[in-house]
Each structure stands twice: as structure tokens, then as C-alpha cells.
Amino acid sequence: MQQCSIVIDLGFGDAGKGLTTDFLASQQPEKSIVVRFSGGHQIGHTVTTDVLTHTFSNFGSGTLVGVPTFYTEHTTVFPPAILQEGNFLKKYKPQLYVHPLAMITTMYDIAYNRAFEKQQNHGSCGLGFGTTIARNKEEVYFFANDLQFNWVVKQRLKSIRTYYETKLLHQPKSVQEYYFNELSTYDEDYFLETCSAIKPFYQLARLPEIAASFEHFIFEGSQGILLDTQHGFHPHTTWSYTTSKNAIQLIKDHFAHNATVRIFYTTRCYQTRHGNGPMSETQSVTLKNNDNEANETNEFQGEFRTKGLDSELLNYALQCDAIHHQNLLIEKNLIITCLDQLPNFSPADLIENLAPNFSSVHGSYGPMRKFVKQLTT
Numbered sequence: 001m002q003q004c005s006i007v008i009d010l011g012f013g014d015a016g017k018g019l020t021t022d023f024l025a026s027q028q029p030e031k032s033i034v035v036r037f038s039g040g041h042q043i044g045h046t047v048t049t050d051v052l053t054h055t056f057s058n059f060g061s062g063t064l065v066g067v068p069t070f071y072t073e074h075t076t077v078f079p080p081a082i083l084q085e086g087n088f089l090k091k092y093k094p095q096l097y098v099h100p101l102a103m104i105t106t107m108y109d110i111a112y113n114r115a116f117e118k119q120q121n122h123g124s125c126g127l128g129f130g131t132t133i134a135r136n137k138e139e140v141y142f143f144a145n146d147l148q149f150n151w152v153v154k155q156r157l158k159s160i161r162t163y164y165e166t167k168l169l170h171q172p173k174s175v176q177e178y179y180f181n182e183l184s185t186y187d188e189d190y191f192l193e194t195c196s197a198i199k200p201f202y203q204l205a206r207l208p209e210i211a212a213s214f215e216h217f218i219f220e221g222s223q224g225i226l227l228d229t230q231h232g233f234h235p236h237t238t239w240s241y242t243t244s245k246n247a248i249q250l251i252k253d254h255f256a257h258n259a260t261v262r263i264f265y266t267t268r269c270y271q272t273r274h275g276n277g278p279m280s281e282t283q284s285v286t287l288k289n290n291d292n293e294a295n296e297t298n299e300f301q302g303e304f305r306t307k308g309l310d311s312e313l314l315n316y317a318l319q320c321d322a323i324h325h326q327n328l329l330i331e332k333n334l335i336i337t338c339l340d341q342l343p344n345f346s347p348a349d350l351i352e353n354l355a356p357n358f359s360s361v362h363g364s365y366g367p368m369r370k371f372v373k374q375l376t377t
Contacts, residue, residue, distance in 0.1 A: 002215055006221065011313075017045055019337060021220045033068050033097075033214045034068070036071045037246040040077060040129050044057060047061050071102045075103070076105050076129055078128070104132075207254045223238050233277065243320060265333065265334050270306050271307045273306075287306065334354060334357075336362070338364070347363065
């Protein structure tokens, strides 16, 4: 029987999806595959082992235990970043399967993203994810399937360059100047080289073509439900479904009806958020043991902020996600991470408010591979 595990963040992101995915992948690595069903190359999922701490962006968080990754048609990929991270992880033999219709990000997408974000300050990773999605919605395409054909790649880049130069005509001079400044050191020949150089790291495939080779499908989510394009709070949202919506649809489309489905909802024991978007008005928190925090204030995302958890907001996220479950029988688990960073956190009240939604509740102290304490069952 095939098993599907879905890892979803209940907040604004950064709650331990990489840690949870790595843990699930380590249970039966030879039978598992990580499925990326939302977001793309802009994610940052940190996994720590005894010998390495690595933040995954282009490969799934099961890579360190030898588990391959499948990128669906709902995701984006950026060839230069795949090449860089793939070479860094080469000793772990990283392997990608990429849907032919996965969307390719270019430097033009990144430059326009950064230039426009400087004007609006809504919060962005500055890596062109949202602009890639928006461009595809306007039918200016560049797909993973195209990477095999050098002439086609050149034509795609020409079309995309023209697309943004046309859009810039309607933008202030400051946006135009920032855009072209971002491209001042861009080497298109290098981008073309990376499109070929990443061939050892991936192969094109659709999910039905590889499904028979695996028993455990770990759907690694991106960002958090409170950033979802439908359920987040405009304009501080992402350009994808960060609920289980896409994963559930893929499971319905490609797996037998008797496949078991589990969802692992993650939250830190406190709220986190980048940038100017709203946070629930809870108490401030004083953190400890967070010297190795992977999330930092940066130019495009803005300040990294923390506050106390809000069980009402967590229940809102759970209810939003349940909308998409389509009467499936699903085991639901809550993962509370970073318990060592807030030593005075008491899970009792949170569990009382949330536990009826779950089969089990687990905790993790720090970025460790194993969940060391089960809070309740």
C-alpha cells in the first residue's frame, strides 16, 4: 500500500518543514520520494545532521538521506541555483525528477521582482518566484521541457526580455533604473550553460511514470497557510497554494483510493514572520538557544519578527486547510518545533485548544533529525 505524507506550515512560514520532511524521509529512505507541490526555488528549508547544516532550496529536504525529489507542474526551478546547490551536495548524489511543465525562472523575472518590490515593500524573497508565476499566467512561458533545446531556450529568453521591457514602460523611472541595474552583471551565456550543466541532476518525468518505484510520497510544502494566495492576507501573500490543496489533488489524480494519507502540520512554539505583513497581537517572546537561527532580516523579505502563538489563528489555518480535503480519511499530526528556544512555553493550553483536530502531537528541541519528545497522543 502506498503512503502519502503531507508537510504543511500552519503560520507564516519558517516553522520546521525541512526538519519534518527529513525525519519522515529517514524512516524508509530507499522507498521514499519527496514531492514539491507548491513554491519553488525561493524556499529555505534547513536540515541539521551531526556533520552538516544545510538550507535546501532546489532539492528536497530528504536529500541528505538519499531520497530523490519530484518537482510538479505547480513549481518553479532556476537552473543556475540547481547547479550551485547540486555541486555542493554532490557527495549525497542528489536527484531530481522534474515535471515537463515546471516553470523556469530567469534573471529577468528576478530583476523585475526586485525592482517592483523596492516600490511596493509588500515582502518578497527577491528570487523571482511570484513574477515567474505572474508571467506564466499571462502566457509568456518557459518550461522545464524547453531546457533540452538550446535554440528554444534562447527564444524563450528573448520573449521574456521583451515582455518585461514592455511592462517597464508603465513603471516609474526608479523601477526601470533598478531593473536594468540588476541586469548590469547578468551573463546570459552562463545561464545557457547552466541549462545544459544541470542535466546530471535531473530527468523529466510525470508523477504516474515514477509512482510505481516508491511506496512513501512525502509532499514537502512551502511557506505557510497564512501566506496562501487564497487564505492569506493581501497584499502580503505568496503566488501559490500553500495549503494541502495541490497535494490532495495530486493524490486523488494519481494514487489508488486505498492510499493512506497523513498530514504533519508544523508550527514553532511561537509565531514567526518576515517583513511588513500583519501578525496576531499576542505577547512578545524572549528566545534562547537561537544563535543558529537560519532566518535573518534581509533586503527584500524585511525584518524577521517573533511573537507568542495564537491558537485562534492556528485553528483558522487548520479550518482553511480542511476545506480542500474533499472527504478524504486523513490522519492529522501536529509538530511543535524549537521548544528549546522558548523554555517557558507550556504546551498544555495549546494542546487543549488544538488537540481535537489531531491524531498525535509531537515536539522537537532545536534543528535535530529526530523528534525527541511526544507531548501527547
